[in-house]
Amino acid sequence: MIYLNGSFIPIEDARISVLDRGFIFGDGVYEVIPVYSHRPFRLTEHLHRLQKSLDAIQLKNPYTDIEWAKLVEQIIASNEGDDQYLYMQVTRGVAPRDHAFPKVVTPTVFIMSSPLVVASKELIVAGVSAITANDNRWIRCDIKAISLLPNVLLRQMAVDSGATETLLLREGFLTEGSASNVFVVKDKLLLAPPKSHLMLPGITYDVVLEIADKHQIPYEIIEISEYDLRTADEILLTSSTKEIMPITLLDGKKVGSGKPGNVFAQLYQYYQNYKVTIMRGESL
Numbered sequence: 001m002i003y004l005n006g007s008f009i010p011i012e013d014a015r016i017s018v019l020d021r022g023f024i025f026g027d028g029v030y031e032v033i034p035v036y037s038h039r040p041f042r043l044t045e046h047l048h049r050l051q052k053s054l055d056a057i058q059l060k061n062p063y064t065d066i067e068w069a070k071l072v073e074q075i076i077a078s079n080e081g082d083d084q085y086l087y088m089q090v091t092r093g094v095a096p097r098d099h100a101f102p103k104v105v106t107p108t109v110f111i112m113s114s115p116l117v118v119a120s121k122e123l124i125v126a127g128v129s130a131i132t133a134n135d136n137r138w139i140r141c142d143i144k145a146i147s148l149l150p151n152v153l154l155r156q157m158a159v160d161s162g163a164t165e166t167l168l169l170r171e172g173f174l175t176e177g178s179a180s181n182v183f184v185v186k187d188k189l190l191l192a193p194p195k196s197h198l199m200l201p202g203i204t205y206d207v208v209l210e211i212a213d214k215h216q217i218p219y220e221i222i223e224i225s226e227y228d229l230r231t232a233d234e235i236l237l238t239s240s241t242k243e244i245m246p247i248t249l250l251d252g253k254k255v256g257s258g259k260p261g262n263v264f265a266q267l268y269q270y271y272q273n274y275k276v277t278i279m280r281g282e283s284l
């Protein structure tokens with residue numbers, strides 16, 4: 001079952017107008033929330049980021065956090081599987097085509113659930129490959145906007161070259177991946193690019209830094225140059241659906257030893273432990 005504008009219906013029956021501004025202009029924002037053992041992971045943080053995205057595009061939040069939480073609970077309950085991921089999207093709604101905001105319009109709200117399949121043990125042990133590309137997106141990458149054409153093209157570059165992710169460089173500095181945040185390890189120090197309008201403030205990014213704090217893994221939030229990236233001992237990517245993954249090949253060259261490193265191994269294990277504790281209602 002999906003949720004669309006007040007109704008829970010099978011996805012096959014879901015209909016929206018071709019005049020929806022999401023369809024016409026990509027005028028909307030979204031969130032992706034992982035669900036473990038039927039519980040949404042970091043729901044408060046995801047709803048907070050949704051609010052920031054809505055504010056950034058001047059769209060009034062159609063629901064309170066309590067209403068969102070209720071919908072999330074209902075969607076989880078009406079779908080199979082302990083582990084799911086929720087996609088929720090709010091667009092400005094249906095109106096005659098005109099770039100400017102319509103004076104009166106009702107937002108379109110859509111929530112769906114898909115099975116969450118986390119990375120296999122083999123992938124975690126071997127690592128994945130990435131390529132680099134020029135970050136040619138707009139400069140409001142902090143908004144989780146549904147207009148993702150640049151990200152789509154950048155991610156396709158990775159697929160076309162047999163890689164998992166495209167890491168983005170803007171004016172000589174690492175911003176993030178086409179659909180993930182990226183960390184680097186140099187001399188046992190975890191480096192994280194500072195949040196700015198040039199990257200999405202990842203929920204998983206925050207979890208990684210909280211874990212690093214809690215377990216005294218030394219880290220620094222600092223601009224990461226292309227040189228730092230190419231000479232890194234380890235590179236990690238994070239996202240709600242990919243969790244934490246090691247990148248062991250960059251543009252066809254080994255990252256460090258070519259195997260997932262120690263910092264990755266620690267963060268990965270702590271992340272897995274954290275998932276279990278939070279599902280029991282405990283804190284980090």
Ligand SMILES: Cc1ncc(COP(=O)(O)O)c(C=O)c1O
Pocket residue numbers: 032151176177178179180181199200201202203204205238239240241
């Ligand atoms: C461009 C981009 N950066 C970063 C992320 C990671 O964000 P989160 O950890 O909140 O999933 C995503 C998630 O899909 C993304 O699309």
